[in-house]
Structures are given as structure tokens and as C-alpha cells.
Amino acid sequence: QVQLVESGGGLVQAGGSLRLSCAASGRTFSSYNMGWFRQAPGKEREFVGCINWSGVMKHYADSVKGRFTISRDNAGNTVYLQMNSLKPEDTAVYYCAADGVSSWSSLTKGVFSGSWGQGTQVTVSS
Secondary structure (H helix, E strand, O other): OOOEEEEOOEEEEOOOOEEEEEEEOOOOHHHOEEEEEEEOOOOOOEEEEEEOOOOOOEEEOOOOOOOEEEEEEOOOOEEEEEEOOOOHHHOEEEEEEEEOOOOHHHHHOOOOOOEEOOOEEEEEEO
């Protein structure tokens, strides 16, 4: 399994942008589908979006569609989450996840089986 480390979180005003990074260890990163999740205080973990191993296929939750973009750099073992037009309700700890076994259909439903990062805090002020 890969080990994942997120970075790039911080405090931003509403309407601003942030780019999160998720660095993966291991030589097999390009074989993993990747996902982003978030969890706000007192709420359940929420699926944000996912990207397939090649970067060709992407899927987003309705709550972030049109504002967030997932991309990946397989040579650099990194997946990104570009977040634009941020809203206070986007405030959460953001996690990346790696899955090398589940079907794309499952992944788009937020069903991930594999490695998780430790999370990075994103706070959006109004």
C-alpha cells in the first residue's frame, strides 16, 4: 500500500482559492485510483471527488462540482485538489485516499478501500 501525506491547507476568505497536495510514497502510485474526502466538525466524512489512475476519468460530489478540480502527476507521485470559489461550508479536514482494487462505480460513490492520509485543515472565513 502507499503512504499518503496531505499538505496545502490553511485559512482563506470566502471566494478565495487553495490547492491541496497529496504526496504518495511507493513506486506503484500510478496504479491507484485516488480520492478526496472531507470531514467538518460534528459531521460525517463526505466524499469530495475522485480521479482514476491515468487521470482521464474524474468524478465530483454535487457540492463541489464546478468549483473543485482534481488532478494528478504520476511522475511526481502526487494528486492535487484545486479549490476555487471557496465557501464557509467548505471548512473541514481534507483527506486523500488511494484505492487499487475497487471498481470505478464504487469509487464514485465514495467507497474507498485502501490507504488514507492524516488530513489537512481548510478553514474558510466569511
